[in-house]
Amino acid sequence: xxxxxxxxxxxxxxxxxxxxxxxxxxxxxxxxxxxxxxxxxxxxxxxxxxxxxxxxxxxxxxxxxxxxxxxxxxxxxxxxxxxxxxxxxxxxxxxxxxxxxxxxxxxxxxxxxxxxxxxxxxxxxxxxxxxxxxxxxxxxxxxxxxxxxxxxxxxxxxxxxxxxxxxxxxxxxxxxxxxxxxxxxxxxxxxxxxxxxxxxxxxxxxxxxxxxxxxxxxxxxxxxxxxxxxxxxxxxxxxxxxxxxxxxxxxxxxxxxxxxxxxxxxxxxxxxxxxxxxxxxxxxxxxxxxxxxxxxxxxxxxxxxxxxxxxxxxx
Ligand code: KPL
Numbered sequence: 001x002x003x004x005x006x007x008x009x010x011x012x013x014x015x016x017x018x019x020x021x022x023x024x025x026x027x028x029x030x031x032x033x034x035x036x037x038x039x040x041x042x043x044x045x046x047x048x049x050x051x052x053x054x055x056x057x058x059x060x061x062x063x064x065x066x067x068x069x070x071x072x073x074x075x076x077x078x079x080x081x082x083x084x085x086x087x088x089x090x091x092x093x094x095x096x097x098x099x100x101x102x103x104x105x106x107x108x109x110x111x112x113x114x115x116x117x118x119x120x121x122x123x124x125x126x127x128x129x130x131x132x133x134x135x136x137x138x139x140x141x142x143x144x145x146x147x148x149x150x151x152x153x154x155x156x157x158x159x160x161x162x163x164x165x166x167x168x169x170x171x172x173x174x175x176x177x178x179x180x181x182x183x184x185x186x187x188x189x190x191x192x193x194x195x196x197x198x199x200x201x202x203x204x205x206x207x208x209x210x211x212x213x214x215x216x217x218x219x220x221x222x223x224x225x226x227x228x229x230x231x232x233x234x235x236x237x238x239x240x241x242x243x244x245x246x247x248x249x250x251x252x253x254x255x256x257x258x259x260x261x262x263x264x265x266x267x268x269x270x271x272x273x274x275x276x277x278x279x280x281x282x283x284x285x286x287x288x289x290x291x292x293x294x295x296x297x298x299x300x301x302x303x304x305x306x307x308x309x310x311x312x313x314x315x
Pocket of ligand 1: 107196197200201211254261262264
């Protein structure tokens with residue numbers, strides 16, 4: 001039997017999604033290290049992590065290291081919040097070389113292009129990929145990771161170096177057993193996820209409700225409809241296809257399927273963490289402004305979220 005080659009991965013962003021991929025890479029025999037920016041967090045990786053999935057519970061020893069280490073990074077998966085991408089890359093930039101590839105697996109848009117622009121001049125040879133995931137995972141305790149919902153992930157290239165290296169460079173991820181595909185047209189998938197998150201996340205965060213309430217409450221539903229109209233108007237102006245049916249239908253379907261979920265943005269608000277509003281509805285507003293399209297409902301949502309966060313940080 002031929003043993004497949006092992007590939008070393010580094011992961012920036014040790015939240016639930018980063019840890020989930022770290023566990024699966026380790027289980028597949030790929031040496032994997034989570035990169036931490038803070039020495040005090042290293043201690044929480046001394047003990048193995050319990051990965052609880054549908055029919056199994058496994059104990060996995062994850063390796064963690066500090067960003068300021070000097071070991072070269074060849075394959076980097078970034079699962080930080082979108083707004084933290086450039087800072088996160090700055091912390092390890094000294095470890096990148098022309099052999100490196102970077103894969104961003106995050107919510108929101110804007111950060112992918114910002115990273116491509118930032119590296120275009122000094123490092124055009126670094127392959128940059130991006131992707132979306134609907135895997136559902138959360139930490140039940142510091143030592144227990146629950147893979148609550150089996151979703152799917154899509155990965156694809158965002159610069160010329162990644163187009164050239166293609167799917168083969170991501171083979172180790174594509175063959176992990178998590179449902180993962182490669183799509184050259186990844187931007188359309190990013191837009192689809194952005195549009196769904198723009199319709200659901202901010203509203204649930206300001207109303208403090210589960211996703212299902214957006215479907216059952218007529219007033220929340222019309223707010224969602226108005227957000228969807230603006231997103232669709234922008235997408236049409238950009239010639240960016242979304243779905244082959246109205247966005248509101250898809251968003252209502254997702255909110256129904258995840259009715260009992262507290263969206264990631266509501267969780268951020270409740271835990272007094274910065275939210276992703278700026279890379280979701282904020283991105284929609286900035287793009288629209290450049291085209292002279294007005295997006296008052298998305299704008300109002302961004303402002304309400306901003307004031308919620310200011311209040312939280314003052315308390
Ligand atoms: O992606 C999500 C999120 O919470 O970030 C949805 C689809 C809204 C599920 O909660």
